[in-house]
Amino acid sequence: MGARVRIPTPLRRFTGGAEEVSADGVTIAAVVDNLEQRHPGLKERLCDEAGKVRRFVNIFVNGDDIRFLNNLETTIKDGDEVSIVPAIAGG
Amino acid sequence: MDEAVGYAPRPGVRNGKVLVVGVGGLGCPAALALARAGVGTIGLIDPDVVELSNLQRQILYAVPDLGRPKVHAAREKLLRINPALSVMSHQERLGAENLSVLFQDYDFIIDGTDGIATKFLINDGAVLMRKPFSYAGAVQFQGQTLTVLPRISSCLRCWFPVPPAEDEVPTCQESGVIGSLVGSMGLIQATEAVKYLSGDGELLTDRLLTYDALTSRWREIRVRRSRQCPLCGESPTMANFHSVGRTQETVCSRGDAEM
Numbered sequence: 001m002g003a004r005v006r007i008p009t010p011l012r013r014f015t016g017g018a019e020e021v022s023a024d025g026v027t028i029a030a031v032v033d034n035l036e037q038r039h040p041g042l043k044e045r046l047c048d049e050a051g052k053v054r055r056f057v058n059i060f061v062n063g064d065d066i067r068f069l070n071n072l073e074t075t076i077k078d079g080d081e082v083s084i085v086p087a088i089a090g091g
Numbered sequence: 092m093d094e095a096v097g098y099a100p101r102p103g104v105r106n107g108k109v110l111v112v113g114v115g116g117l118g119c120p121a122a123l124a125l126a127r128a129g130v131g132t133i134g135l136i137d138p139d140v141v142e143l144s145n146l147q148r149q150i151l152y153a154v155p156d157l158g159r160p161k162v163h164a165a166r167e168k169l170l171r172i173n174p175a176l177s178v179m180s181h182q183e184r185l186g187a188e189n190l191s192v193l194f195q196d197y198d199f200i201i202d203g204t205d206g207i208a209t210k211f212l213i214n215d216g217a218v219l220m221r222k223p224f225s226y227a228g229a230v231q232f233q234g235q236t237l238t239v240l241p242r243i244s245s246c247l248r249c250w251f252p253v254p255p256a257e258d259e260v261p262t263c264q265e266s267g268v269i270g271s272l273v274g275s276m277g278l279i280q281a282t283e284a285v286k287y288l289s290g291d292g293e294l295l296t297d298r299l300l301t302y303d304a305l306t307s308r309w310r311e312i313r314v315r316r317s318r319q320c321p322l323c324g325e326s327p328t329m330a331n332f333h334s335v336g337r338t339q340e341t342v343c344s345r346g347d348a349e350m
Contacts, residue, residue, distance in 0.1 A: 065250070067317075
């Protein structure tokens with residue numbers, strides 16, 4: 001199962017500059033682990049040591065926040081769009 | 092020509108009062124657009140003076156303004172555009188202690204600040220005082236913006252119940268930003284304020300608009316009002332606004348500054 005994952009600009013140095021990458025997995029947790037295999041260093045930016053999504057990062061599946069779905073256990077279908085959206089403070 | 096976009100501002104706009112918190116990369120273009128749109132009263136809050144590193148994106152200032160308080164330099168420029176405006180300048184830092192007094196006279200707040208703690212303070216104060224506001228943030232090549240109608244649409248805490256620590260989220264001053272990108276976000280904020288005052292159209296509520304300047308793509312992400320929101324949910328736990336604490340966690344900002 002493959003998801004399309006949208007990478008925000010501050011994290012693109014882990015994906016060789018790619019805005020969108022593919023990752024396999026039937027849940028968000030599995031997708032994140034697969035992202036880490038393909039793009040080492042990315043998981044640490046998304047999750048804390050306990051494996052929870054960091055509090056300045058939100059993950060959306062097809063435009064819905066996973067906190068309103070099933071968090072990291074949210075199931076992923078082939079072709080789903082996963083967006084990583086960090087809090088942005090600058091101005 | 093439709094009077095909404097004609098030469099004379101509509102009464103709602105002419106009588107409107109908009110507060111711009113932070114007259115920097117977002118606040119400068121926002122204030123300029125408000126002045127040219129004929130918003131009758133514009134408030135400016137910023138404790139800082141103009142520095143050389145600001146000129147790359149803070150479009151109200153020029154070299155002769157270096158060292159001047161931003162709110163004074165900005166007020167002068169806005170009045171040059173439209174001497175009939177009432178421009179209030181407050182050379183102070185927004186904090187929990189002065190927020191109520193500063194917000195109370197305004198219809199709409201524009202968050203033009205460069206720091207996550209102040210953004211959450213504005214969110215909390217605006218929701219508790221029921222003041223609509225526009226959030227925006229921009230760093231490097233990425234911008235995002237959302238309009239909040241308190242207790243009607245989602246607020247920042249619906250989205251981030253516990254705000255990130257100040258040092259978890261990079262600022263423009265630390266990480267840099269494309270000046271025109273932050274300018275684009277500030278202009279959208281002014282558009283939201285003018286629409287709110289005139290009653291035109293549909294506000295940018297419950298939709299986070301993101302702009303990726305590297306690929307020139309605008310996207311929308313649905314952000315829902317959360318029943319569990321500590322501020323505007325069914326059983327709110329926050330009755331007061333306060334400053335946001337810091338933690339030792341640093342991730343997003345680490346090493347990204349050289350991008």
